[in-house]
Amino acid sequence: MTMNLLPSERLAEFRECLAAGARLYGPVEVDGIVLFEELGGRPPAIRPGNPANSLKSFLCPQTEAVFDFEGGYTDVALRVPAAPTAQAIFGVRPCDAVALERVSRVLLAEPFADESYRQRREMTTILTMACREAGPHCFCRSVGVSPADGRGSDVVLYPADGHYLLEAVTARGLSVLQSAGAFLDPARDEAARATCQSTPVPLIGAVEREDLAARLEAVALHPHWDELARRCLGCGACTFLCPTCYCFALFDTVRGARGRRSRGWDSCQFKDYSLMAGGHDPLPTKASRIRRRFLHKLSRFPAVQGEYACVGCGRCGGTCPVGLHLAGVLSELEEVLR
Amino acid sequence: MNPLVPQVATILAIREDTPDVRTFTVRPDGEDFPPYRPGQCAMLSLFGVGEAMISITSTWAPETALEFSVKRAGRVTSALHQAEPGHKVGVRGPYGNSFPVDQWVGHDLLFVGGGIGLAPLRSVINHCLGRRAEFGRVDIVYGARSPRDLCFRQELFESWPKVPGASVQVTVDAADAEWEGPVALVPPFLEQLKPDAAGTFAVTCGPPVMIRYTLQALTRLGFPDDRVFTTLELKMQCGVGKCGRCSIGPKYVCIDGPVFSAAELKSLPAEY
Amino acid sequence: MTDRQAALRDIAAGLLGGGQFATFIGFRAGLDPSRPVPHFVRDASGAGALVINPFCGAGLARHVLEALEDGPVGILTRGCDGLGLERLIADGRVARERLHIVAVACRGAVDPARARAILGRIPERAEVDAQAVTLIAGEERRSVPRDSCLLSRCLNCVDPSPRLADSWLDEPLPAGVRDFKAVSHMEQQPPEARYAFWARQFRRCIRCYACRNVCPACSCRSCSLDDPELQERATSLADQFGFQFTRAYHVAGRCVACGECQRACPMSIPLSLLNEKFLKDIRDSFGIADPHRPSAVEPLACYRPDDPESWRGDAR
Numbered sequence A: 001m002t003m004n005l006l007p008s009e010r011l012a013e014f015r016e017c018l019a020a021g022a023r024l025y026g027p028v029e030v031d032g033i034v035l036f037e038e039l040g041g042r043p044p045a046i047r048p049g050n051p052a053n054s055l056k057s058f059l060c061p062q063t064e065a066v067f068d069f070e071g072g073y074t075d076v077a078l079r080v081p082a083a084p085t086a087q088a089i090f091g092v093r094p095c096d097a098v099a100l101e102r103v104s105r106v107l108l109a110e111p112f113a114d115e116s117y118r119q120r121r122e123m124t125t126i127l128t129m130a131c132r133e134a135g136p137h138c139f140c141r142s143v144g145v146s147p148a149d150g151r152g153s154d155v156v157l158y159p160a161d162g163h164y165l166l167e168a169v170t171a172r173g174l175s176v177l178q179s180a181g182a183f184l185d186p187a188r189d190e191a192a193r194a195t196c197q198s199t200p201v202p203l204i205g206a207v208e209r210e211d212l213a214a215r216l217e218a219v220a221l222h223p224h225w226d227e228l229a230r231r232c233l234g235c236g237a238c239t240f241l242c243p244t245c246y247c248f249a250l251f252d253t254v255r256g257a258r259g260r261r262s263r264g265w266d267s268c269q270f271k272d273y274s275l276m277a278g279g280h281d282p283l284p285t286k287a288s289r290i291r292r293r294f295l296h297k298l299s300r301f302p303a304v305q306g307e308y309a310c311v312g313c314g315r316c317g318g319t320c321p322v323g324l325h326l327a328g329v330l331s332e333l334e335e336v337l338r
Numbered sequence B: 001m002n003p004l005v006p007q008v009a010t011i012l013a014i015r016e017d018t019p020d021v022r023t024f025t026v027r028p029d030g031e032d033f034p035p036y037r038p039g040q041c042a043m044l045s046l047f048g049v050g051e052a053m054i055s056i057t058s059t060w061a062p063e064t065a066l067e068f069s070v071k072r073a074g075r076v077t078s079a080l081h082q083a084e085p086g087h088k089v090g091v092r093g094p095y096g097n098s099f100p101v102d103q104w105v106g107h108d109l110l111f112v113g114g115g116i117g118l119a120p121l122r123s124v125i126n127h128c129l130g131r132r133a134e135f136g137r138v139d140i141v142y143g144a145r146s147p148r149d150l151c152f153r154q155e156l157f158e159s160w161p162k163v164p165g166a167s168v169q170v171t172v173d174a175a176d177a178e179w180e181g182p183v184a185l186v187p188p189f190l191e192q193l194k195p196d197a198a199g200t201f202a203v204t205c206g207p208p209v210m211i212r213y214t215l216q217a218l219t220r221l222g223f224p225d226d227r228v229f230t231t232l233e234l235k236m237q238c239g240v241g242k243c244g245r246c247s248i249g250p251k252y253v254c255i256d257g258p259v260f261s262a263a264e265l266k267s268l269p270a271e272y
Numbered sequence C: 001m002t003d004r005q006a007a008l009r010d011i012a013a014g015l016l017g018g019g020q021f022a023t024f025i026g027f028r029a030g031l032d033p034s035r036p037v038p039h040f041v042r043d044a045s046g047a048g049a050l051v052i053n054p055f056c057g058a059g060l061a062r063h064v065l066e067a068l069e070d071g072p073v074g075i076l077t078r079g080c081d082g083l084g085l086e087r088l089i090a091d092g093r094v095a096r097e098r099l100h101i102v103a104v105a106c107r108g109a110v111d112p113a114r115a116r117a118i119l120g121r122i123p124e125r126a127e128v129d130a131q132a133v134t135l136i137a138g139e140e141r142r143s144v145p146r147d148s149c150l151l152s153r154c155l156n157c158v159d160p161s162p163r164l165a166d167s168w169l170d171e172p173l174p175a176g177v178r179d180f181k182a183v184s185h186m187e188q189q190p191p192e193a194r195y196a197f198w199a200r201q202f203r204r205c206i207r208c209y210a211c212r213n214v215c216p217a218c219s220c221r222s223c224s225l226d227d228p229e230l231q232e233r234a235t236s237l238a239d240q241f242g243f244q245f246t247r248a249y250h251v252a253g254r255c256v257a258c259g260e261c262q263r264a265c266p267m268s269i270p271l272s273l274l275n276e277k278f279l280k281d282i283r284d285s286f287g288i289a290d291p292h293r294p295s296a297v298e299p300l301a302c303y304r305p306d307d308p309e310s311w312r313g314d315a316r
C-alpha cells in the first residue's frame, strides 16, 4: 500500500484539501467535551481516546427519513430522500473505523443491504489517526483491534515527531493521497507505524480475549446479572454512543396529509424494546436486557460474524452514569466466578 | 432499492373471519409482488400508523393477489381493522425462510394449528394439497378459544375435508349453544387423537403457550425433533435482519426463521 | 474517612443481619478507582465491600424505588441524596418508614473526567476539604482549586448533610443559601447569546433520557416519553428544544437541585442551569427561600380551588 510522509505543519492544508469536495467532520472541543462535528475550519481536537459520539452519527444518523408520503386513504405517493452527498471524517480512531467494518457486516448483508447506509458509506472517506497514546478506558487489543488498525479506514495517519506517515488503505484513500500530492513526501517511516502498533492500552487486563464468548455464556444465568440490573438505569446511553450498536426502530409521523416513516436508533436496554402486542416480552427484566447486550456483543454476534461487536473504544466506560461498562462488567464477572 | 421502502398496494377485499380477525386481499399498484413460498411473511403497513409483520396466508400463483389474515392486537393491526376496500397499504417482502416442503415429499403430514396460527399453516396446507400426489395422509388439527374464533371456516369445514386422504379435526376451548364438536385444548386433544408418528412430519403454529405444550405432546407421541416444525414470533421492525429486534441467540427470526424445527429450537436460548 | 467507612459497614451489616432490611445501597470500588459504582448489599457479609471516598459521585436516591420492591432499604445518604429521598417521599413514591437513612456529611465529589484531564492519568485517590482538592496517583499528589475538578452540583451545594437521618456517620455540616450566580449571569446575557448558548447545548442531546432515568423528581410509573406516539426521538433543533423544555417543566417546582441529570448526561449538557432558572423564578415570584428543598408549600406542585387562574389559564 502507498505510504507518504506529511510534515506536521502542513496538516491544516491537507485537511483543507479534503474539505474541497466534501463536508469535513472531525473531533472538536465544545464546552469542554470532545465531539465529532462538522469542522468548519476549526482545528480538530485530537486527544487520546474517543469523542463522546461515534461515526454512527454520520453513517446511520439518530433519525432519518426512510421515505415521505402524501395523500389520503385511497391515494398515497411515496418520495424517497435525496441521495447523500460526499463527506470526509478526519481524526477517527482505528477502533471507530473497525466498528464501521463490524456494523457493515450486518447492514450490508445481502439480499437486503441497507441502502441508505450503503450510499452513505460509499460517500464517506475515513481518515484515521492511529494512536500513540490510548484513552483511559480503551481496551481495543483485547477484542482484536490494534491502535494501528487500518480496517474500515481509507487513509491512516501514523503520528511521529514532526510528521505523519500516511497510508492509503483503499482505492479511495489512494486518490486522497494523490490529490494531496503537493504536500506529501514519498519517503517512508516504518517506525511511525510500529510505534502505534505497540502503544500500551490501559484496560486490556480487565478483558480476557481467550474464550470470552464461552466464559460469558457459562455465566449467562449467574445471579450477578441481577446485581447489575439494580445498578443500571436502563437509559441506553451505553448503546446510543457505542459505535458497534446498530439497533433501530421504525416509526411514522403525520402532519395533515403528509407524513414520514423514519428510522431511529433504538436500544436493547429500553424496557419495551422487545415487548410484543398482547404483553408478551422475551426480555422482561432489566437483567435479561443487560445480559442481552453483553451476549450480543461478545457471543452471539461473533458466532455469526467471527468478530466481537465491541471494538474496545472505551466510550461506555466514560459515559455510563453508574459504571456499567463492558470492561468493568467483564472484570466483575471474572471476580464473582473466582 | 431501499428494502425498507414498501410497495404501495390496494386493499381489494376484506373478509371478517372472527370478531378480531379479518382477512385482507391486497395487490400492489405497481410491479407484481415477488413469488413467495409457504411460511413467508410480509411487512404490511398503513402510512402514518406503522408496520406489522404478517404471514402471507395465500399460496403463490402468477398474478394472484396476496391474502393476509390479521388479528387485532395493537396499533397497526387495530388501524388495519378500520380500513376499507380501496384503501392504500404498504407491503414489502416476502421475508423469512419457509416450510421445507420438499423435504416432506413422500411422507404423511400432520398440521396442528391454534387461533390465528392457522394463517401461516393455511398457505402450506394449500400448497401441499396443490401437490396432493407427492404426499401421504394430510391430517389437520385446529383449535380456537370458541366457535366464534375459528378462522378459515370455508376451508376447515368444506374444502379440506373433501380432499382425498385428508382429515380435519376441530376443537374449541369453550363451546357455545350451537357447538356440537369437541371441547378441549389443542395439546390434549392432539394426544387423544394419537396420530401415528412413524414417517410423519408435524407442523404446528399458534400462540406461544399452545406451541410449547403441542411440542411436548408431539414428543410424547413419538415425533422426533427433526420432524417437527413450528414458527417463532418475536417483535419485529425491519424484517430484513438489520434492526436487531428479533434476534434470538445468533439467529434473526425475520431472516433465519420464522420456521424452525424443534431440534433447532432446542439449540437456541429460551428467549422467546 | 476510614472511620466513617468502618461505621458504615457496621451499620449496613447490622441492618441486613437483623433480617428486616432487604438491601443496603452504598458504593463499592469500580474497575476505575476514580469511578466507584452504586452497590446493593443484600446480606451482612457483603457490607465489607462498601466504600466512602470523594469519587463517590452517583446519586443514590432514585435507586430506592426499585430496591424497595424487595423490602425495606438502608441507604448511605449525603445532602443531595437526602433531598432526593425527601422528594420521593413527598411525591408519595416512597414510605419514610421503609428507609433507614445513614447520613454522612459531604464536602464535594470529584468529577473523574476533569480530574483525569488535570492529572493526565486516572487518579487513584483524592482528598477534598473546604479549600482544595488533592488528586493522588502513585507518588504524585497535586492540589487544585475545588472549582477545577468537583462535580458542578457540588460547587453550588448548600446541603452538605441530609435533613432526614436515622444514623449519623459524622457531625452534620451547616446548610447554606443558594446564590443562583450562574443563572443571574445568564439572565444578563442578550437573548441572542442565550439562544446561541442553549442551541449549542441542546443540539448534541442524543435523547437517551438518562436525565429522566436518574431524576428523583421524574419518577412517574409510566412516562409519556415512552408512548409509542412519541417514539420518534427526532433530533432537529426544534425537537431538541421541545424535549428539553418539556423535561425542565416537568420537574419545575419539584427539582431538588441534586444535579444528577447533568452528571448522568453523556453529552455534558448543563441541565442544572435550566433547572436553577426555574428555582430562582420560584424564589423570586413566590418568596420561597429554598425552593429546591421539598416543603409544605410548593407553589408549582399544588392546586387550590381558590386559585385566581384556572389551571388551563384560559378562563376565569
Ligand SMILES: Cc1cc2nc3c(=O)[nH]c(=O)nc-3n(C[C@H](O)[C@H](O)[C@H](O)COP(=O)(O)OP(=O)(O)OC[C@H]3O[C@@H](n4cnc5c(N)ncnc54)[C@H](O)[C@@H]3O)c2cc1C
Binding pocket: A275, A276, A277, A278, B041, B050, B051, B052, B053, B054, B055, B056, B069, B070, B071, B072, B073, B074, B075, B076, B077, B078, B116, B119, B120, B232, B233, B234, B235, B236, B237, B258
Ligand atoms: C413471523 C411473524 C408472523 C406473523 N404473522 C401474523 C399473522 O399472520 N397474522 C397476525 O394477525 N399476526 C401475525 N403476527 C403478529 C403481528 O406481527 C403482530 O400482532 C403485530 O406486529 C402487532 O402490531 P401492532 O402495531 O398492532 O401492535 P403494537 O403492540 O402496537 O406494536 C408495536 C410495534 O411492535 C411490533 N410488534 C408488536 N407485537 C409484535 C409481534 N407479536 N410480532 C412482531 N412484531 C410485533 C409491531 O411491528 C410494531 O412495530 C406475526 C408475527 C411474526 C413475527
Ligand code: SF4
Binding pocket: A231, A232, A233, A234, A235, A236, A237, A238, A239, A269, A319, A320, A321, A322, A323, A324, A325, C210
Ligand atoms: S448500562 Fe449504564 S448507560 Fe447502559 S442503560 Fe444501564 S445505566 Fe444506562
Ligand code: SF4
Binding pocket: A238, A241, A242, A243, A244, A245, A297, A309, A310, A311, A312, A313, A314, A315, A316, A317, A325, A326
Ligand atoms: S461496548 Fe463499549 S467499549 Fe465496546 S465498542 Fe461499545 S462503547 Fe466501545
Ligand code: SF4
Binding pocket: A239, A244, A245, A246, A247, A266, A267, A268, A269, A292, A293, A294, A296, A297, B244
Ligand atoms: S447490544 Fe443491544 S442495542 Fe447494541 S446492537 Fe446489540 S442488541 Fe442492539
Ligand code: SF4
Binding pocket: C204, C205, C206, C207, C208, C209, C210, C211, C212, C261, C264, C265, C266, C267, C268, C269, C271
Ligand atoms: S441525558 Fe443528556 S443526552 Fe440524554 S436525553 Fe438527557 S439531556 Fe439528552
Ligand code: FES
Binding pocket: B235, B236, B237, B238, B239, B240, B241, B242, B243, B244, B245, B246, B247, B252, B253, B254, B255
Ligand atoms: S425484524 Fe429487524 S432484525 Fe429481524
